Amino acid sequence: MFRLGRRCWTIEDSVELSKKLKAEGVDLIDCSSGFNTPDYKNYPFGPDWQVPFAEKVRTQAQIATAAVGSIIEATQAEQIVQNQQADSVLLATQMLRDPY
């Protein structure tokens, strides 16, 4: 959650923003939650923990999404797409660990 004035940015805000971005011609939303702010506490860190964000934006804003966050195995990535939780997956940390 990001602090915006007196309240925090929520997944519902992201859904509404994604609807507006879709109307403006955006094709895909990268659903990284920016969890490194002081207000974002007790997040369930682990494999797939941010996938529900991609799933919710995809379902509720009717726009293609990319899931991120501790996706380290090819089978894990494939499962997310097969389960229709996201349209694609993006890997960062694992690619830095093992670029080959």
Ligand SMILES: Cc1cc2nc3c(=O)[nH]c(=O)nc-3n(C[C@H](O)[C@H](O)[C@H](O)COP(=O)(O)O)c2cc1C
């Ligand atoms: C080098 C590096 C820098 C990043 N910087 C930021 C950042 O400034 N803000 C942010 O919200 N996320 C940042 N991220 C997180 C990415 O946006 C993305 O959510 C995350 O890396 C995907 O998960 P994964 O690294 O487990 O694959 C960074 C990731 C990496 C690897």
